Amino acid sequence: MDVDYNGYSNFEESHDTNFDKLKYLEHREGDGRAIYNYFCRMKLTDPNLFYLFDIDDDGHLKNVFWADSRPRIAYNYFNDTVTIDTNCLANKYEIPLMSFVGINHHGHSVLLGCGFLGHESVDYFVWIFKAWLQCMLGRPPHVITDQCKPLQIAVARVFPHARHCYSLQYIMQRVPEKLGGLQGYGPIRRKLYNAVYESLKIVEFESSWADMIKCHGLVDNKWLQTLYKDRHLWVPVYLKDAFFIGLIPTKENRALRRF
Known part of the structure; x- marks a missing residue:
């Protein structure tokens, strides 16, 4: 299964229910294909859209990352400090969303990328962080996170030279x-x-x-x-x-x- 800068190809949505759901994105039948089709349509109007799908050898969807033109441009100007927002994960909301958030010159939050995380483990966080860095093609910022241990370990691996602190x-x-x-x-x-x-x-x-x-x-x-x-x-x-x-x-x- 090829995964490249613009997305992925040969995606086949698996309907096997015998795998460990805790290590994959839980979604209803057709959701994976719908996400892929949406990104394909967005790519036609926004050629600078970046998205990656993390798929295992059996076709199970593990993680998704994306950022359109606006976050990629914004990061060029507001890349000093990034908060990795995992509130949806910590609060066990239905959608396992995590986001990268910066601050613009008006002191307002600016979105710098989003991802769906299939499992709260070091390897999964590392994949999301590396996808974000590949998208932004820039120097790692100072990083603010919560106190999640797997998250801390992943930050140290992917952003080894960045200043890391917790969200006060x-x-x-x-x-x-x-x-x-x-x-x-x-x-x-x-x-x-x-x-x-x-x-x-x-x-x-x-x-x-x-x-x-x-x-x-x-x-x-x-x-x-x-x-x-x-x-x-x-x-x-x-x-x-x-x-x-x-x-x-x-x-x-x-x-x-x-x-």
């Missing part, structure tokens, strides 16, 4: 889920936010974090232990030497967003 927004969104059931959740949350957003020096963060842990008896909290261990990957005060074009919130740009 994603981490803070999980605070109610991870800490909401604790006694004194309100004060804990305030101290956590103060430590993360108000600290201007590393020593301030360390002091505020230690105070939060000690005052509320959180020394055995596994989630907070993991966050502290990886603090250099998500706490703004540790990331001052990297340019993240506003994707890592600080005290200053949090204040601006209130107005």
